[in-house]
Amino acid sequence: MSKKGKRKIYAVLILVITLLVVFPFFWMLMLAFKTNQEIMSDPLAFPKALSLENFKHAMETLDYLNLYKNTAQICILALLLELTCTFLSSFVLARMQFVNKKIPDMLFQYMIIGLSISPFILLFPVYRVDIALGIRGKWALIFAYAASSVSFNTLLLVNYLKQLPVEIDEAAIVDGCCIWQLIYKVILPMSKPVIATVVIFNVLYIWNEFPYASVMLRDVSDYTLSMGASFFKGTYTVDYGGIIASSVMIIIPELIFYGIFQKNIVEGMTAGAVKG
Amino acid sequence: MYWLSKRRYKIGLFIPSILLYTIFIIIPIGMAIGYSFTKYSGLGKPVFSGLANYRRLFKDTLFLRSLSNTMEMFIPAFLLLLIFSFLLALLLNKKIKGSDFAKSMIFSPAIIAPIICGIIWVYILDPNIGVINNVLEAIGASGLKQEWIGGDKLSPYSVAVIYFWQQLGYLTTIFIAGLKMIPGDIFEAAEIDGASEVQSIRYIVIPMMKSTISTVSILIITGVFKIFELVQQTTGGGPNHLSETLVTYSYSMTFASSDYGYGMSLATVTFIVSLVIVGIYSAIFKEKEV
Numbered sequence: 066m067s068k069k070g071k072r073k074i075y076a077v078l079i080l081v082i083t084l085l086v087v088f089p090f091f092w093m094l095m096l097a098f099k100t101n102q103e104i105m106s107d108p109l110a111f112p113k114a115l116s117l118e119n120f121k122h123a124m125e126t127l128d129y130l131n132l133y134k135n136t137a138q139i140c141i142l143a144l145l146l147e148l149t150c151t152f153l154s155s156f157v158l159a160r161m162q163f164v165n166k167k168i169p170d171m172l173f174q175y176m177i178i179g180l181s182i183s184p185f186i187l188l189f190p191v192y193r194v195d196i197a198l199g200i201r202g203k204w205a206l207i208f209a210y211a212a213s214s215v216s217f218n219t220l221l222l223v224n225y226l227k228q229l230p231v232e233i234d235e236a237a238i239v240d241g242c243c244i245w246q247l248i249y250k251v252i253l254p255m256s257k258p259v260i261a262t263v264v265i266f267n268v269l270y271i272w273n274e275f276p277y278a279s280v281m282l283r284d285v286s287d288y289t290l291s292m293g294a295s296f297f298k299g300t301y302t303v304d305y306g307g308i309i310a311s312s313v314m315i316i317i318p319e320l321i322f323y324g325i326f327q328k329n330i331v332e333g334m335t336a337g338a339v340k341g
Numbered sequence: 342m343y344w345l346s347k348r349r350y351k352i353g354l355f356i357p358s359i360l361l362y363t364i365f366i367i368i369p370i371g372m373a374i375g376y377s378f379t380k381y382s383g384l385g386k387p388v389f390s391g392l393a394n395y396r397r398l399f400k401d402t403l404f405l406r407s408l409s410n411t412m413e414m415f416i417p418a419f420l421l422l423l424i425f426s427f428l429l430a431l432l433l434n435k436k437i438k439g440s441d442f443a444k445s446m447i448f449s450p451a452i453i454a455p456i457i458c459g460i461i462w463v464y465i466l467d468p469n470i471g472v473i474n475n476v477l478e479a480i481g482a483s484g485l486k487q488e489w490i491g492g493d494k495l496s497p498y499s500v501a502v503i504y505f506w507q508q509l510g511y512l513t514t515i516f517i518a519g520l521k522m523i524p525g526d527i528f529e530a531a532e533i534d535g536a537s538e539v540q541s542i543r544y545i546v547i548p549m550m551k552s553t554i555s556t557v558s559i560l561i562i563t564g565v566f567k568i569f570e571l572v573q574q575t576t577g578g579g580p581n582h583l584s585e586t587l588v589t590y591s592y593s594m595t596f597a598s599s600d601y602g603y604g605m606s607l608a609t610v611t612f613i614v615s616l617v618i619v620g621i622y623s624a625i626f627k628e629k630e631v
Contacts, residue, residue: 076437082429083443086450086506089461092472096464108470109479146361154358162346176358179366183567183615185588186608189595190369190376198364212365215358244350273454275570280596294456295574305470312460316453323452327445330452335514 090316097313101306119310123297126307129314131286132293139206139289140271144264147211151218152256156248158219159226160234173223179216188280195281205281206289210274214267221336225259226252265326265333272319290315377606383599394606403582404607407590408614413497414504414586415565415618421505422512422561423554429509430516431542444517448510455507459574462503466490466575490575496584500571507571508564512557519553520546555626559619566615587611 096104097119098112123129154176158169187209195205229252237251275291282288288296294315297308323330377394381387398404429447433440450458465472466489474486489499523546531541547554569588572578578585578593585593591611595604 072435072437075432075435076439079432079437079440079443083446086447086509089465089506090449092464093461104470108464108472108475150358150361153354157351157355161351163351172355172359176362179362181563181616181619182366182370183563183588183608183612185567185569185591186373186605186612187366187369188592189601189605189608190372191365193372194364194369208361208365212361215362215366219358269452273452273456275454275456276592291454291456291570294454294460305464308460309464312457316457319453320449323449331445331448331514334451334511335518 093309093316094313097306097310099306101304104305119306120314122304123307123310123314127285127288127293127296127311129293132288132290132315133318135203135287136272136289139203139210140268143207143210143214143271144267146207147214147218147267148260148263150211151215151222152253152260153248155219155222155226156252159223160229160231160252173219176219177216179213180220184213184276188276191277192280202282202284202287206277209277209281210267210271214263214270217266218263221259221263222256225256229255261329262333262336265330269330269334373605374609376602377609379602381601383601387602390602394603395610397603398606398610403585403590406583407585407587410497410584411566411586411588411614414501414568415562417498418501418504418565419558419561421501422508423558425505426509426512426557427516427554429513430520431546433513434517434520444510444514446510448514450507450509451511453507455568455570456574458503458507459571462499462506462571463490463575466499466503468492490584491580493580493583496572496576497586500568500575500586503571503575504565504568508561512560515557515560516550516553519550523549551626555623558622558626562618562622563615566611566618587614 095112098115098117099110100116100118103110103113158173158176161169163169191209192205195201195208200208233251233255234247237247242251273291274289275295278289278292279295282292285296294308294312297304297311376387378389378391379387380390380393433444464470468474468486468488468491471489473489477483477485487495490496527545527549528541531545536544566588568586569592572584572586572589576584578589582590582593587607588611591604591607594600594607598604
């Protein structure tokens with residue numbers, strides 16, 4: 066077969082695969098505008114009229130603004146906590162001098178054990194720890210999320226900080242920097258790329274996380290987005306239209322976010338995997 | 342740097358991280374294992390019961406069922422993902438017009454909350470209102486209609502397919518990153534020597550991508566043992582716990598039945614099973630390298 070013909074076949078193949086992958090999203094969007102009646106009686110038909118009934122009903126049942134607010138709040142606080150902690154500890158492991166070189170290695174190994182731990186073994190014990198420490202609701206999630214990211218962040222940050230040249234620190238010290246100035250004014254600005262990766266990875270994790278949220282959150286007023294998505298199934302009559310409209314409202318901002326930061330997200334997620 | 346490496350700085354800067362990590366990750370693992378040797382209903386204190394929970398496991402038909410469901414989900418998911426994400430990476434790496442756009446579309450399910458993936462697929466797989474069965478009926482192939490979810494057979498396979506959809510683009514991107522690291526002149530040399538495309542994949546790409554292949558494999562193994570929301574949304578483990586996987590069964594024993602000791606022994610076993618599979622994989626993989 067000619068090279069051109071081959072390339073045409075490849076192009077068609079790519080198109081078909083793309084359409085197959087995207088189809089569920091389109092299907093969902095279409096269903097969101099159908100009434101419950103239409104979904105049940107004639108699942109394949111296009112919506113007769115663009116009914117906004119499902120969205121109205123979903124919004125009456127759940128306060129979406131609040132879901133967004135809670136999720137954003139938890140996301141920001143967990144990120145602040147984990148970045149501060151892991152950046153400082155990674156700085157110690159990667160750039161400070163130890164008389165016994167084995168100590169930083171051992172600490173590093175200890176800090177990355179978490180990568181192989183499944184969250185499902187932790188749910189209940191972490192819940193007990195929170196009770197013992199008096200941590201509740203959103204704060205329980207903030208600590209759980211921040212702790213879950215320690216291993217991943219340590220791995221990425223230590224590897225990155227290690228490859229910055231030592232001369233930078235020496236020059237800074239000769240110029241009279243104290244340790245805080247060195248960290249804050251010299252090393253931190255140089256670490257922007259790796260911090261961007263860490264932030265993207267963790268924002269996606271927290272935004273989508275469900276198991277911890279389902280265990281820790283009791284009040285509907287504390288609910289995060291993923292809890293909102295599961296909310297409609299709790300009712301006895303399955304409200305197909307409500308569930309799907311709810312999902313659309315949660316998914317659209319996520320897809321827009323992906324559209325804008327697509328390159329960074331893809332890079333961040335794969336960098337994490339390749340280095341892990 | 343030496344002047345600033347004082348012990349008190351080192352300790353002070355390290356303590357927040359190690360405390361956070363030890364309190365919320367390491368100690369809880371110990372607690373989980375500890376609880377797995379007790380009987381605990383949440384009221385009063387856990388009562389030590391030795392290996393009773395573990396003995397109960399092997400007599401529990403639901404546990405054995407969820408173990409076999411997990412394997413029925415794991416094997417197709419592993420094979421589908423490994424093979425197709427590799428092939429798709431080769432395809433998308435050919436610099437065909439529009440493949441960048443296709444790549445970003447195929448990647449998109451990976452950023453969506455798993456719980457929403459589960460919800461979306463209910464509308465495709467559901468025996469009554471789902472797309473597949475209704476299309477089959479519309480084209481006059483009602484005989485092929487299946488209980489894709491909610492029955493007692495196909496649910497694990499269906500979940501494997503959903504997971505495949507969700508992870509395909511992500512793993513493909515990792516393979517593409519691996520492909521980009523192979524120097525281009527090797528292919529030119531192979532082409533001059535008359536190697537066919539299949540040959541150059543077999544003798545150049547696969548051997549040079551060993552570390553990427555093992556990264557992807559381990560991501561799939563650990564990933565499948567974290568599937569939770571997909572099962573929860575599509576079947577809820579039902580009917581009668583028949584479609585539970587190890588993860589959902591341990592979750593339901595712990596949080597729905599409040600049988601905390603038993604739930605923790607299930608969680609511990611699940612964790613060990615996933616480690617064993619990673620171990621088996623690495624053993625096989627190392628052997629091949631020799």
